[in-house]
Amino acid sequence: xxxxxxxxxxxxxxxxxxxxxxxxxxxxxxxxxxxxxxxxxxxxxxxxxxxxxxxxxxxxxxxxxxxxxxxxxxxxxxxxxxxxxxxxxxxxxxxxxxxxxxxxxxxxxxxxxxxxxxxxxxxxxxxxxxxxxxxxxxxxxxxxxxxxx
Numbered sequence: 001x002x003x004x005x006x007x008x009x010x011x012x013x014x015x016x017x018x019x020x021x022x023x024x025x026x027x028x029x030x031x032x033x034x035x036x037x038x039x040x041x042x043x044x045x046x047x048x049x050x051x052x053x054x055x056x057x058x059x060x061x062x063x064x065x066x067x068x069x070x071x072x073x074x075x076x077x078x079x080x081x082x083x084x085x086x087x088x089x090x091x092x093x094x095x096x097x098x099x100x101x102x103x104x105x106x107x108x109x110x111x112x113x114x115x116x117x118x119x120x121x122x123x124x125x126x127x128x129x130x131x132x133x134x135x136x137x138x139x140x141x142x143x144x145x146x147x148x149x
Contacts, residue, residue, distance in 0.1 A: 004149060006121050007110045010058060013125075014103050016135070016142045017054050020047055021096055028089055041088055048095070050135045055099070057124050057132065060106055066098035125149055 024047045031040040048070070055063040073091050125132060126149060136143035 004122075004145075009121055009125055009149070010106060010110055012142055012145050013054050013058055014107065017051055017099070017103070019142075020051050020054075020135075021099075023047060024051075024092060028092060031088065032086060044088065044092070048092070051099070053128075053131060053135065057121075057128060058106065059121055059124060060102060063099060063102040063106070066095060066102065069098065070095045122149070 024044055027040060027044050027047065031037060031044065034040050048067075052064075052067040055067060070091060073094065125146065129146060129149065132146050133143060136146060
């Protein structure tokens, strides 16, 4: 079994998040043009939950806070949307802007974590491996990486 350091694991988690973001953007484009908004919206929400799971695995409280903001916006954010603007697109855009900023900070500080943080991330990934593997596309590079931990 190969040993990976915290930086490798964090980079793979962030890359997986970015791939899911790309899938969500594609689904949003379909959502805007589709008559099947309920079904497509549900698929987008499932992908958002996957992102939230990955954010929790990263262990960054600011990143997790962005998802709490997303949930709050889902409940009350419609008040702030410009008439005619897609509410789901607005929420998702705000979430993506927040998490992308967090990813950049996390990548810059990737090697500054203390020893406890390094071990905690590995423990979280190992403990949640099945859930993590279910999020990855089977056979993908990320799937192989997390399966090998």
